[in-house]
Structures are given as C-alpha cells and as structure tokens.
Amino acid sequence: KNEVEQSPQNLTAQEGEFITINCSYSVGISALHWLQQHPGGGIVSLFMLSSGKKKHGRLIATINIQEKHSSLHITASHPRDSAVYICAVKEDFGNEKLTFGTGTRLTIIP
Amino acid sequence: DAGVIQSPRHEVTEMGQEVTLRCKLISGHNSLFWYRQTMMRGLELLIYFNNNVPIDDSGMPEDRFSAKMPNASFSTLKIQPSEPRDSAVYFCASSLSPSGAGQPQHFGDGTRLSIL
Numbered sequence: 001k002n003e004v005e006q007s008p009q010n011l012t013a014q015e016g017e018f019i020t021i022n023c024s025y026s027v028g029i030s031a032l033h034w035l036q037q038h039p040g041g042g043i044v045s046l047f048m049l050s051s052g053k054k055k056h057g058r059l060i061a062t063i064n065i066q067e068k069h070s071s072l073h074i075t076a077s078h079p080r081d082s083a084v085y086i087c088a089v090k091e092d093f094g095n096e097k098l099t100f101g102t103g104t105r106l107t108i109i110p
Numbered sequence: 111d112a113g114v115i116q117s118p119r120h121e122v123t124e125m126g127q128e129v130t131l132r133c134k135l136i137s138g139h140n141s142l143f144w145y146r147q148t149m150m151r152g153l154e155l156l157i158y159f160n161n162n163v164p165i166d167d168s169g170m171p172e173d174r175f176s177a178k179m180p181n182a183s184f185s186t187l188k189i190q191p192s193e194p195r196d197s198a199v200y201f202c203a204s205s206l207s208p209s210g211a212g213q214p215q216h217f218g219d220g221t222r223l224s225i226l
Contacts (some may be wrong), residue, residue: 016119043201045214096141096207097166
C-alpha cells in the first residue's frame with residue numbers, strides 16, 4: 001500500500017508570498033494528482049502529472065519520479081488561494097484507484 | 111456542461127435507518143468513484159466502477175455498504191443499517207477511462223451525512 005505524506009500540514013503566509021507544498025510517496029506510481037478543496041467543501045482537480053512539470057496560471061506542479069516526490073508551488077499568493085491542497089497517487093496503469101495524502105491547509109493573510 | 115451531481119447535499123437520520131446517496135456522472139464519462147472523507151482518515155476510496163462494472167471495492171467498510179450503477183450515468187451508495195460512525199462527507203467523482211495520466215477526476219459537491 002502506498003504511503004502518501006504531505007508537508008507541511010498547515011501553512012499560513014502573507015499575500016504575495018511564494019508557496020511550496022510537498023508530497024512524498026513510497027511506491028512507484030503511474031500518475032500523481034493535486035487537488036484543491038475550498039472551505040465550502042468542493043474538490044477540484046488542479047493537476048495530473050507523471051513526469052516533469054506543469055503550469056496553470058500562478059500554480060506550478062513538479063514531480064521527480066526517481067525521488068518519489070512532488071511539489072506544488074503558488075506564485076504571488078492571494079487570499080483566494082486559501083484552501084486544503086491534497087496530493088493523490090495512482091499506482092497502476094490499469095487501476096484508477098487513488099491513494100490520498102492527508103492534505104495541507106493553506107491560509108493566505110491579506 | 112453539468113458537472114457531477116450528487117444528492118442529497120445534506121442528510122441527517124437516526125441510527126439504524128437506511129441511507130441512499132445518489133450520483134449522476136458527467137455525460138460521456140465511464141468511470142465512477144465513491145469516496146468518503148472524515149477528519150480522522152481524510153479521503154478514502156470506497157469503490158469504483160468502470161463501464162458499469164465494479165473494479166475495486168476493497169475500500170467498502172463492510173456489508174452494510176453497497177453501491178450500484180443501474181445505468182451508465184447514475185450510481186447509488188446505500189448504507190443499511192446506518193451507524194453513527196458512518197457520519198462523513200461522501201463524494202462521487204467521474205472520469206473518462208482508461209485515463210493513463212491524462213484525464214482528471216471530476217468531483218461532485220459531496221453529501222454531508224450525519225447519523226444520530
């Protein structure tokens with residue numbers, strides 16, 4: 001069973017700061033997801049990646065397959081970025097099952 | 111396009127009652143996932159279907175839980191009899207599969223279930 005660890009568990013930062021959230025996993029994977037869950041509870045898929053780097057607006061996700069590690073970066077952070085960010089991994093190409101990290105609660109202070 | 115639609119949004123019922131949660135997939139999607147989220151355990155996969163067939167139900171807690179896909183666009187998750195420890199937020203998600211690394215899962219807004 002894959003163990004997915006996220007750090008930090010909680011992060012508070014000032015508006016405008018550069019944010020990094022980390023995710024490590026223990027077993028080889030076919031894909032890694034970053035999800036965002038807002039205080040209202042809805043979950044949105046931000047990225048799905050299996051190698052390299054992806055960018056969407058102010059969000060950047062990177063993955064290092066050899067080191068079993070991924071990072072989610074937020075540039076020029078804004079209070080609306082406040083949410084829980086969840087890392088999830090898919091182990092098998094033939095199985096869609098995701099194993100989730102416990103999430104990182106991000107609070108951006110104006 | 112409409113997203114994944116779950117109903118009800120909130121459910122409060124007494125212990126021992128049957129609970130049925132419903133989910134409508136995004137049109138054209140062929141994989142359906144039921145998740146449970148609690149403070150203690152975070153998000154956990156309960157079961158997922160591909161083309162209406164259950165593929166992995168290893169996360170279903172026990173026989174009190176059952177899930178069905180009566181057709182390609184609709185699913186139910188039933189708990190009978192319900193217990194207070196079943197209180198959680200239940201999410202449904204759908205995707206286009208096989209996804210490899212290229213297709214995300216789209217989540218519904220969740221059903222907040224409270225068993226008294």
